[in-house]
């Protein structure tokens with residue numbers, strides 16, 4: 001019988017703040033979801049990349065999407081964020097359909113994401129990168145002026161402090177170490193005031209110290225009400241940071257449950273590691 005290991009080989013020590021206990025998530029799960037994916041499908045020519053997926057993200061809950069390469073995880077993110085239009089099904093945010101809306105509109109409504117390739121403004125400074133993320137969500141209602149500029153500058157300084165990037169405020173994004181660029185992408189999410197964070201492999205490539213820093217930041221943001229969905233191959237994130245785990249394979253949602261329920265399922269382990277049962 002094959003089982004998932006307790007943690008990925010390169011995983012860092014378990015963070016200080018643990019996940020909500022399995023039972024803690026239950027009362028929240030009974031409430032209306034903040035975001036709901038309903039029978040979602042996406043076909044690329046002859047390939048059904050996402051097939052009939054139904055999944056709910058609840059306020060303040062960390063859900064991790066796992067599954068083998070090509071399972072449809074990133075495609076699912078792209079369907080939620082408007083970077084792809086579904087072939088079938090719907091995406092509801094606060095009970096209203098957002099499927100097919102532009103990425104810009106969906107982001108402005110509070111659904112933020114990071115990308116594997118981070119997508120920073122590489123020639124801009126760290127501070128400017130954060131500021132531009134803020135202005136994206138604020139320009140409609142903040143006409144400018146000295147007071148507004150001062151408020152924005154204070155908020156940028158606060159976000160840089162939270163993400164431990166203050167000392168790098170003037171550095172160009174392109175000159176940052178990989179881990180710092182990852183923190184900058186999260187700083188931009190915080191600046192956008194997104195209520196839901198979709199994080200594409202946020203822990204990959206992080207050294208143990210940066211990993212602990214990432215988990216601490218994530219936990220503090222979740223405690224402040226952010227809802228998180230993570231695509232992650234790092235099983236330490238799956239078992240120690242997530243409240244819920246959703247397992248995708250060949251576009252289908254095979255299982256959804258607590259980390260233990262999913263990680264202890266030998267059938268899923270053999271699919272994940274490409275072994276025969």
Ligand SMILES: Nc1ncnc2c1ncn2[C@@H]1O[C@H](COP(=O)(O)OP(=O)(O)OP(=O)(O)O)[C@@H](O)[C@H]1O
Pocket residue numbers: 044047049067068069070071072073074075076
């Ligand atoms: N724009 C596209 N056009 C055609 N096929 C695509 C497109 N995007 C993704 N696919 C295919 O859809 C399937 C799902 O891909 P996806 O990137 O969503 O998987 P994934 O679970 O995120 O994989 P990984 O863990 O390797 O990132 C794959 O077979 C992929 O080749």
